[in-house]
Amino acid sequence: MISTQVTTAQSSLHFSEFDQRAAGGSSLTVAFLGGSLTWGAQATDPLKTSYRALVSNHLRERYPQAKFTFVDAAIGGTGSQLGVFRLQRDVLDYQPDLVFLDFTVNDGAYALPTDDRLSSYEAIIRQLLRSGTPVIQVILAMKADVQLEPSSRPLDALHKEIGAAYQLPLADVLAQMRQAVVVEGRATPDELWDLPYDQTHPGDAGYALYAECVWATYLEAVQEELVCHLPETMLHPDHYMQLDRFRLCGLDILPAGWSRGVPHRNAIAFDFVCSRWMDDVAIARAVEGVVPEALKLEFQGQSVLLFGEGTQKSGRYIVRIDGGEAKEYNMYCKDGNMRHVQIIAQGLKPGITHTLEITPKLADGEELRLESVCVAGGAVLALAE
Known part of the structure; x- marks a missing residue:
């Protein structure tokens, strides 16, 4: 896609x-x-x-x-x-x-x-x-x-x-x-x-x-009647010419503990108002000690980042690529609502299928709000088993 x-x-x-x-x-x-x-x-x-x-x-x-x-x-x-x-x-x-x-x-x-x-x-x-x-x-x-x-x-x-x-x-x-x-x-x-x-x-x-x-x-x-010029090839690697901003709310089924919602319409600064920049968001919430399931996707590509919304209720999450090293990130924003942008992988091997696992690490009342998984050099293929 x-x-x-x-x-x-x-x-x-x-x-x-x-x-x-x-x-x-x-x-x-x-x-x-x-x-x-x-x-x-x-x-x-x-x-x-x-x-x-x-x-x-x-x-x-x-x-x-x-x-x-x-x-x-x-x-x-x-x-x-x-x-x-x-x-x-x-x-x-x-x-x-x-x-x-x-x-x-x-x-x-x-x-x-x-x-x-x-x-x-x-x-x-x-x-x-x-x-x-x-x-x-x-x-x-x-x-x-x-x-x-x-x-x-x-x-x-x-x-x-x-x-x-x-x-x-x-x-x-x-x-x-x-x-x-x-x-x-x-x-x-x-x-x-x-x-x-x-x-x-x-x-x-x-x-x-x-x-x-x-x-x-x-x-x-x-x-001076300047005219921009489009060179035949790029100076730098071209994988950002093939992009997939994969909206998570486009999935038919979200994992247990995740739901569909809308981004906030207020923020700590006008350029951070997420309703300006995002479509619907996938929201994971911990309720009464029950933590949402991991979100697992298969994709092909060389670079991956996550785009979402940090709030005063946001918590942490863990990311693994191809079952490898676990990396922990924090979406919490103490001052209020704002954009969350996290680069999670660069330099992945192209042309092969990778797995991405996002595991919520939330206390009661905490949440994750993710709009999209952004892949350069390929695309998200499907939910992973």
């Missing part, structure tokens, strides 16, 4: 064509895919003062006759390995005409990534371009990046290499902010990141500089 498919091309990879259609009053959809810096955490009002909102305003002002739909597809604290599984539902289903992509910070900018993580990032770009959607690559900054002696960010160069291969316009916000802060002295880091306890998310002044760079990149792409 391959549940993630690339939408038929609706748009064009030519930025000048987007410009012409917008100037002519067309109906256009623009999506922003990324993490909390795309959503606008710590902005006074993410709907008005985030970089996403400011760039949306620039588009409305430049093209007053166009009819824009803006899609917020940003979940804080998540990277491209979940993003690639969200791409169809949260972006491509809207048939976007332009996408701004930010995952460099959340993919671990300060360390060398695994090939798996580079593959998921590249696969997002490749799927978008295959659908006919032009992409602007956005690389954002944190407070540590605009100091006199910033930390090294090795992932930036690797993401830029991917973007260059696909000829994406690059909004290098980090480089521009260093220029503005360190060289020109337009602002200090403390003025841009004005909450001492948050070194990641800027205030409105920081988001305004983000937007300045991103908007200038868009205008340059239009002026």
